Amino acid sequence: MSTETTAGEPAAEHHDEWKPGEARAAFRQVTKDVAWVSEAPKPHKLWVALLGIALILFAIGVYSIYVLVTTGIGVWGNSNTVCWAWDITNFVWWIGIGHAGTLISAVLFLTRQQWRTSIARSAEAMTIFAVMCAGLFPLLHTGRPWLAWWMIPHPNDMGMWPQFRSPLMWDVFAVSTYMTTSILFWFLGLVPDLATYRDRCLARGQTVRGIIYGIVSLGWRGSARQWHRYERAYLILAGLSTPLVFSVHSVVSFDFATSQLPGWHTTIFPPYFVAGAIFSGFAMVLTLMLPARHLFNLKHIVKESHIEAMCKIMLATGSMVGLAYATEFFIAWYSGNMYEKFAFINRAFGPFWWSYFAMIFCNVVIPQAFWIKRVRTTPILVFVLCIFINIGMWFERFVIIATSLARSFLPAQWSYYHPTRYDIGLFVGTIGLFFTLFLLFFRYVPVIAISEVKGVMPEAHAGKKH
């Protein structure tokens, strides 16, 4: 018998003989390792400090929104020429970050990458929070967000209906479907673990918390007949999420690519946006997980090999993005379309040259460091590089949006874009919102899919006859 195992797991010893109680002790340990985070009577000091910072940032965002809503879109730096700027940049950036979560929970599940189990839960949470942040921007950019419900088709006195030929309307459907699916998928995965928390709380006499966990866990009791349907549902949701995640960022790319603006109108946009989204999303997952595994002592669950695997995915998607940049340049020349050619030369050497080279440096050059194993296995280095990638992917969207708009067909219309403090404040605010939610999630919800981790442990096959 071959004892070598593969797929990112360090060759786990596969024994045939288990001492009585040995497997159970291992399962118990996993439960404890995860549950202690929320069961600790007092939160970690660093956690409190981070939450404080996040709340301050969030408050800045709330103030920016207040000013924006009471005054108008004019407080932003957007102009007639650069009519989409930071708002849409941030929207696409956040949505992209969310996609890695779905990729981890769905695509890697379908392709049986078992290392995903340790990070799936937090990556899904990240998706939901990122989509919440993303949704804010187009909502606020409508100018009158309280009328956003007009986008939902409903009979009304005006006899008006939404315009389904507009890519922006496709966005509304894509993003809201994505949000719904992400939440349901996340919750489905949570139920067995919430049941674990329920039983632990009740056993420790925390009745109120126990009842709350009991209600949200729907009375889960781990019956095999229920597990059977549950697993099917999970698999199918993963199968549905995969095309969904492709479609969402493709639809986002349609916002640009269906127009005729040079630099926006190119057919590679859908897959290229998806690759970029995954790229930035993994960078964000690592930005979150590296400190978290340190802080909450989860190093033996979120293993180094998992980090390595994610680095490789970033390398792959980063290369895809690089390939797309190259193809775009080639076709801009090949097409013979003078506007297209100008748009691309302008990107690199026009007034926004700094953002273009920031993007190339962060997205194409930086990930090349992941070819080196030493880099992939040094968490602090990975963390720093991931921050760079987050910045680079933000710049990518900015480059696409701002440079194309600032130099469109009519030279008389050309202008430059400067963000105002409210642009910056709102962006900072969404970062605050994101981290606030994420920190709360880390404290009160099982951050690691306990039942899934148990299912892929070697102990899960204990006592089986061959």
Added chain:
Amino acid sequence: MSTTEHHDDPVEPVLPEHGDLYGVLAEYDTPGELVEAARKVRDAGYTEFDCYSPFPVHGIDEAMGIKRTILPLLIFGGGFAGTVGGLFLEWYCNAYRWGWNISGKPTWSIPANIPIGFETTILLSVLTTFFGVWMLNKLPQVWHPFFRSDKFAKVTDDSFFIGIEAKDRRFDVEATEKLLKDAGALEIEKVYLDPDPAKKKLPKWIMAFIVSSTAFALVPLVIAAKARNSKSSEPHIHIFPDMDFQPKYKSDQAMDLFSDERENRGELDGTVSRDPASLKADEAFYYGLDNGAWITGFPKQLDIDQRLMDRGKSRFNIYCTPCHGYDGQGMGAVPTRVARGGGTWSVRDLTDNSKPPSHAVITMPNGQLFNTISNGYATMMGYAGQIPHRDRWAIVLYVRALERAHNASIDDVPADQQKGIR
């Protein structure tokens, strides 16, 4: 046990220690043993049993003989409904109810509707999956008799159980326990239902919460229903004022800055226009009047020639045809479209001579027609702002030509051409 606390209760029912037997629970050490035991229980012919584990145990489905769930079929149905529903929604909104022309795009085309059709497919599939799995699993069910076992709490942590329910027709306490024991059970426990019949009912406070929250949730609906079915002379409620109230004066408002308290300021005495034409000394040309009566001819400064006629035709086709139509008979693009939508937009037939003279355009003096173009009539707005005087006269000339052409008889045709027409 708990009954001892109720000292005040005069009629204290003596409850048995246990309720009815619900079933037996057997605990196993490893997933592998659970699978083997499950197979034995199944082979012994039990049907009302289940295995409980902290994670899905590989191979248990086959050991227990669980049939594949019908969930995928439900989801397929849900997804199909999503596709059809989404496409129908788009068709209904954009092609049927509100077919606007948006930059020349077809009101209905498959490609533009695929993205949303796809999203609705996914959305309905996902909703079917999520609610379907709970429905088939008969959850939420926050309470289950096995929860009465203290040991059972560990099922979400590290323990593996087989539970056989007493309602199984093969159930026999001793034989069943022996079967489970032989299959390697660590421990076996009988689980009884609660002896207290009161526990079978929902606690009152939960009931009260449900009722009150439901009632509360209905309040907005009631308010909306009332508002929709009653009349009010009050102005709208402006939750978000948008730009409804602006710090500016509209015409004919009062203001206290001037002594006459009028916001409108008339021309100051002695104001002279910089445009000589605006003195409009020539009444015939500028107003179509001659001593207070409509003129019937054309002002003298106009040369009535083919050039003026062509000019009139081009102006008419630009400004008048949207309502009056190219032939002047009143079926332009606007009334046609309104009629297609089921409404009416009545436009006067410029060439009609069947109406009494007071209503017919054909009998209007030229001056009056000019005045109508300038200042409008009924729902027709005035075109003085858009069309210069000379062009308005040109339109008058062209309208006269249209009327003539429409009501022409054979005698109007030159004699030498009459034959060919007949």
Added chain:
Amino acid sequence: MSLTKTLHPDEKIKAGKLGKSLTKVGLGIAFVFLGISLVLGAMHPDGHMRRFLYAYVIGWSYIFSIAIGMLWLIILHHLVRGRWVTVVRRIAEAMAGAMPIIFIAGLGFILPLVFGYKDLYYWAHPDAHDPAINHTMLHKLGWLEPNFFAIRYVFYGVALSFLAHYFRKKSIEQDTTGDPKISETLRIASGPAMVLFALVTCFVAFDVLMSMSPKWYSTIYGVAFWGSGCVGAFAAFALLTLAIQRTGRLTRSVNPEHYHDMGKWMFSFTFFWAYTAFSQFMLQWYGNMPEETVFYKYRMFGEWQWVSIAVLVGFFAFPFVFLMSRWTKRIVPALVFFSVWQLVFHWLDLYWNVMPNYDWGTQFHEDTKLVLGPLTGNTAFHHVAFSAVDITVWIGLIGVFLIGVGRNLTGNLIPVKDPTLGLSLAHENQ
């Protein structure tokens, strides 16, 4: 129930005469059908072997795309340390290993081009250089130049043949040495290999197919070509594996679980192809720019619209609905049906990509008749005009492909000492 399994001792894993007989079959098919095609091509009323060469480009792209799909699978397998492929990897390696033969066969349309054949690619036509009608493509005629084109073709051939050869050679080496480090070497090599692979595949698609209508362009074209090719590749993979099992080999190792995965990939790429095709169509249709929509104008109107619909329904909608079920992938007759179906429609997809470029319009310009090239003139005059030579060339080139595969089916049909073999044998789908 166990995580790993060992190879059954009685399993027939030696290729033996299999490769030789497959080569013979391939040779027979290639000779007969290419011979017939040459005759039919010479007899074709359009003359100059033009129809033959167009069909040849389609047939070549067809076998090339299948080899490309398999090469991709092998590189991916090493890259992600995949499991299920291991047991059938030799077959994939044999299919990808046909690359050199495919590129030699491709000389069938490259050589005429180099020797001045001007009716296949419009950019090789002298009228393409006329600024009066082609001012938008003059700048790229240095890139689309027969000799430079041929040089690039050789580079593509060498690069891809090298990749296919390298992964196969190392894998066979492991059979004798049993060195687990070879797997590690291949895994490290697979990263750069993937980058090279992606670039080359993209540019082959741009050069061989997209430049058929040289004024038109689409950045996603390479990706879409690869997606379509992978559908065909996985279909061919399943059929070849089944055929080998019919000879009594690998009967104990390859089971429905592996076919299930092949079917899954075929399904995924059916969807992926539709996704890329839709992205390209949607953006050009919606953007409505004349230099782009011309591609779809000649495919959405006139006779070609029926082929477009056939591709949409046949290559996507119909197989998509049925391949969703797990049973179509696990029951052999169903899998065979859909594999053959997809192989046929993959050909139709390439046909749809190439053949609308066949009719070249002309225009009088100052008393000289200029050839305007593909996608010009009235759509009503663009006929589908299926010709027997289209089919015979296609079958003949499949024969060429089989020669390439047969030559590689030697020695062990299973990488017996691959460390992941045990997992692959025990592989199970959920």
